[in-house]
Amino acid sequence: MHNYNVLESALFFPSPIRFEKLKKQVDGKTILITGASSGIGKELAFLFAQTTAHLILVARRGDLMHAMKTEIEKSSAKVTVFQADLRNDEDVNELLAFLHLLEGGVDIVVSNAGLSINRPIVQSLDRYHDFTRTMALNYFAPVQLLLSLIPLLEQNKGHIVNVSTINALLLPVPYWAAYQASKTAFDTWLRSAEPELRSRNISTTSIYLPLVKTPMIEPTKAYRNSPAMSPVHVAEIIGHALYSKRQIYKPWWLIFGQWASLIFRAPLAFIVPKLLSKKERARGNA
Template sequence: MNNYSLLEHFLFPPTALNRQKLGRELEGKTVLITGASSGIGEQLAYLLAEIEVHLILVARRGDKLSAMKSEIETKAARVSVFPADLRNEQDMEGLLAFLHQLPNGLDIVVSNAGHSIRRSIYQSMDRYHDFTRTMAINYFAPVQLLLSTLPLLEKRQGHILNISTVNALLLPLPHWAAYQSSKAAFDTWFRSAAPELHMRGISTTSIYLPLVNTPMIQPTAAYRKLPAMSPQHVAKIISKSIYTKRKTYKPWWLIFARLAGYSR
């Protein structure tokens, strides 16, 4: 955040994080983070490292997860790593079996894994796999994960945090058909399920993020010079949401972006 430009400081004001409240909320609990090997997931894991919490880190890169485990466990947290591609049925089944045998159950799920793609429809006519792959990780994987773990979360009066995008709340944009439809699909599923989950004692939080400076945006050259939130900043927003139990996080300027879109 210290490297923010003046414009980024204006767009992304600081987040005040009460680490004592966070510690009290998480001590002794088990937190699952998907997409944990880079970007937002990685920074969240490091932020929580000072707390006596059990972190379950899931991502495709097992070597990176092992390195993170070694570093984080020099501090207070305990870490389990589970290398998995959540689009792969066998990997998902293995993860779910692992979660259901946890001796202390599951308290928090941070659904962060995702895939972004920017491509024109006319460049996608022979790339149907762009759509199936994007839906697989951005929609079907979190739905399958949560359907299986809801009994665990209900038992612990747990909390689900969905790391979403402001695109899910904006009018659809050209070149983003695969990404925006997949993120909107899970956002709609999650918001539809939320009242039922609340009745069973499970808290839900939807975090709608602007552009974030992670490896995911690097293939899109046009984004490299645009204002972007830092993954460290996002990790603070997620952490604060864990103890405040806020239902949504949205950038302060989103209402103006939505009005601009509807006025086109």
Template sequence: MGLLDGKTALITGAGTGIGRETALLLAEAGATVILVGRRPHVLEEVATAVDDAGGSAFTRPTHVENAGEVRELVAWTREVAGPVDILVNNAGGASRVLDVRWISEAEWNTVMGVNLTAVYLLTQAVLPDMLAHGGGTVITISSLAAVRPTLLGGAPYGAAKAGVRNFMTYLRNTFRNDLVRATCILPGEVNTPILDGRAVPPSEEARAAMVQPQDVARAVLLCATLPQRTVVEELVIAPTLVRDTSADVEASRWIGAPEDAREER
């Protein structure tokens, strides 16, 4: 008997990295997993892996920063698998331009949408069922950039991740006596595809020393499977080894800068 038998877990950003590994672990623990992302073929690959391991998975391509699509997602989930018991807000992404001097309003808003607005929309959509059924669990993957922001993640990413950290605290303080648990996980550098977009993509050796997606997924599993009487309020998970990122930071400073600024440096 699995610790999550009979539970429905909705996981965003479920096609790769932390989301994929989380889906596999929660399904192994007995949950029916709802895999949410933008690329249908990637979600189907994860669903096949879950099915092959004896689990149950459904896929739903969704733009999680879109209120209408989120409402449709949650209503559809209720129909095919029951109300959401566990929400894992994992979808995220950083901007191409990282220095606040050069970033456009459109790019800023895009980062805020997927990292912050989506968490609000999804939480708002699942809360009524959680309150009606005696509780639930909301786990949000923030970042150490929330408390240690640098040019590696960029200005909007750090601000958005700080925002979801604050929002999880609000959620916990407001609904904990209704047995709605709100957990914020703050990983350091994780070896996920987002690193491919860095100004200086880390080497394979550097990536091997980072936190791995399955490490964060194990933390999510812990938070989701503890008895309802217990909540992990916040969890920091970081690489043991600290790498020198000074060259990365300097390169990040000039992405998107106008030519005259580059010439003056």
């Protein structure tokens, strides 16, 4: 159930999924899902529950994933829980060592783990770690994983799914420099690598998402009542992409945002700094 209100229903059209086609596509395959303990990763894992896939669930919160394993294995899927912080090189290396020992290797990688941060630059002047931590998880970790797994994916004619953001395709906005730079970096990396990957029979899908109702948006108060996608809906979009081999998903209305990013780039470059200055003055007088 998506539980959308009227506005959300208009913004996020349904993506009908044919479960029999998904099951045929993933039965017997090994699927790596990062960021699997909640939100999109969790719903995707449950979408696969009634298949015979082997799910490798990766996240920091092992207790939540073990609870998921208990529920999912009441159906037909097999689950392996691998607790790891992908910002930690040692954890990543241990995960890769485990994956390379799997019989049959890995067939599908869903790069879903992510870190969001909304902070003005002036509040990060002595917080360089705001950027290193965000880049570590949103860019370096998926690159490191894929560089190691490409031979396995090539062997299995595998599939890479990147859970990205619409911000990677739009004009950057203030306060999101760390997040947008890191997500755009991996999006660009994958799009650049995509022709090489396809030449090796590895499919790729980039999922460009607006707000999604996950724990990631909770710290930003302004987003709590904003229109947002259901993680169940996103899981269905990913499932559909796996059997349809769809290369890109983005909301129908994003094209208008992309046009606006081009047409209004110069006016916004003039207007936005003035609005920010006015906001700062108002805050200083409060």
